[in-house]
Amino acid sequence: MTQRITWTFLVLTSVLLVLAVVPLAVSLTARERVAYRDNQRAATRVIAAAAEEHLSDNKPPTVLNQELDAAARAGDCASVYDASGRLVAGTPCTAAQGEEAEELVEDVLAGHEPEPPENEGRLLAAEPAGEVRRPAGAVVLARSADPLDARIAAIWGWSAALGVAGLAASMLLSVRLARWVSRPLSTLDASARHLGEGALDERAEVEAGPPEVRRLAATFNTMAARTEALVHGHRAVIADVSHQLRTPLAALRLRLDVLAAGAEPDTAVELAAAQEEITRLSRMVDGLLAVARAEQATPRPAAVRVDEVVTERVAAWSPVAEEHGVRLTAVPEGPALSVALGAGHLEQILDNLIANAVEAAESGGSITLGHGTVRGRARVFVRDDGPGMTDKAKAVAFRRFGNPEARGTGLGLAIVHRLVTVNGGTARLEDTPGGGLTVVLDLPLWAEDGHAQGGT
Template identity: 85%
Template sequence: MSRRIVWTLVILTSVLLVLAVVPLAVSMTARERVAYRDNQRAATRVIAAAAEEHLSDGKPETAMRRELDAAARAGDCAAVYDASARLVASTPCTAAQGNEAEELAEEVLAGHEPEPPENEGRLLAAEPAGEVRQPAGAVVLARSAAPLNDRIAAIWGWSAAIGAAGLAASVLLSVRLAHWVSRPLSTLDASARRLGEGALDERADIGGGPPEVRRLAATFNTMAARTEALVHGHRAVLADVSHQLRTPLAALRLRLDLLGAGAEGDAATELAAAQEETARLSRLVDGLLAVARAEQATPRPTAVRVDEVAAERVAAWSPVAEERGVRLSSGSDGPVLSVALGAGHLEQILDNLIANAVDAVPAGGTVTVEHRATGPSARVVVIDDGPGMSDEAKAVAFRRFGNPEARGTGLGLAIVHRLVTVNGGTARLTDTPGGGLTVVLDLPLWQGRGSLPDLKKS
């Protein structure tokens, strides 16, 4: 935006300067030329008046010579021609003589007003000596064009200097204006980014910039304050729900355990069923709290080594898999990859996927965790050869309680989907060739500084 403001004002100022300065310089140049020509013709008429007294009245040429000497002292060249266009007298300078000067004198004697030419850097002017219709002779005066050219050059030089000064002032003012407008917006953008990253106490500065930007900053601060209050309130409700539900459930399980220790027959069976339902309710509460925390996640991306995290989670779940007769392994295809995820998110994602796969695969089955690079992202794949899922179940599997075929709470894949998407990745389910379910995760690669081997997992 700053560049657009600067370029717009600079272009506008340039156009205005061109439209104002160039016509003014052209007009002043034309006036200088006219004034210079008028002054030259006036000097020529003075000599022509003195020459008329000599050519038509027969008076001595003293006055004519005096005017010719005065013209020579002024740096001009003059020549007097009679009615036959023959040279009568001249200054020592011969610039007013020659073919062009004689032709100019003949045209004046013929009663014409010729356009004065330029000869050897001098402007020629011709005036009749006597009446215009029957002149007694003609006077040609040659004056150097250097003074006129200097004045014209000065006019254009000053015009260019004024234009450059105006353009420089425009650039300076436009840059200051752009900074005045864009600096508060940049600050507001940074505040919004930090708020989006989870800094709920972030507020924008409302002390600078245009009134519209200050109002926008004030509105942002109001929104941020309400967001902070809502999030904190929601977290407080979750904490209260966790405390209020877990404590009675724990007490209920303890009492059922005490009752079950001395129960026999049908009573023992019913108490065992009640204990299972209580355990299921506890898992459901824990799953809901996990989903809520995942939905509130506002990650600060860090570099996470996929191979290290995958190896750690496979090692952690291997005892559980061995107990159930399931073979759990991990593998990689390609270079070492680091992805941009929030702290602990990849661990939580793999824990949920491996737990679901181990629960679904019967004894003798396999679960494999693979990872490889696919263009701008890293692909993590969890493959099992269990019963798989129907197309209808896969379509709703990422929703809370959406999978009617789920053996557990039905919240694991919802947590995975939330954690993957909040970090800018994607998740999808496909069928494993030969039977089973494959979960495909595409996670954004880490674009930070440093070589991959030096990066540490979060």
């Protein structure tokens, strides 16, 4: 594609330059020739006027000689002929004499306007001394054609330089344009190939290229996210199993409560341990059910005010954070903005992230929520100063039960990842400077036309 666009631009530019620059150079050349000839004829007429005073009025040749000396100093050659065609005066240079000069004199004395020829690199011009029909003589002036040739060469040189500069600019522009268009398409093609080869987490870059290519990349990312969810979700099985397990778990807990009420102390301790395991299993089943619901979600995007949701969630979780000795604050890093998310998704995302952060943070620690815009996307982050995660744990943290270091069910980040990706966003984990973990979410902005910018 790059070569096709480049060659198309070059051919088009070459045609335009030929149609514009060549006629312009031809026109300037013709004007330069005419101007040079007119200047030469004007100089010839000046000498002819002085020659008329000498030939017709029999005045001394003083003025004529002065004009001939001036012509010689200017590098011209001039010769003055009387009415019979006899040479009567001239400059030391003899270029204005000879057969061609004599032919011009005959034409001028006959009342004709001759066609000036070129003699040994000099242009000849002839003018009558006196009236055209009854001239008292004729003047022939020979001037070097080198200045004219130099000006014409300069015209064509500048024209050629302009053409080369135009071609170079066209090549540079076409290459940049072709790369601007083709590079994102090549990247998108590679991402599609990797997705087809089984890399379901492959995503295309959406920050480069024309708007149409960026929208195509965003649509591809949405398709890839949904494909990944379809392959890895098993959402129907998980939802059914989780829902069916809740009822027998509740019945088992009731039976254990009844047994513990009348059991011996030693037996009661064992039953209490069993109840704790039942409680943990219930939380796990609830988490699996939440994951299944998140995987089943196909949201209809709506405008969600990030600053309002962040403020609400901080207010709702502050009492819980205070019970754990943790300070929860919101620090916006930009103006108020709206993102394109499914209804209630941002609240659920922040609830899971804050719950994980509160559980991970130690007493006296802090949790910070912030938001802003980065490269046309909304950025939301939740930062804590807890123990953080190892690189191995971060690599699998978004998978169900993937993090062996998780204190809870290990499903919170899986729910977050699912809700973020299904809405066309991305989520990643970073180390907090000084210790801790930061969850960074890049979400599509809500556009004026009711669609997501760079998202779904």
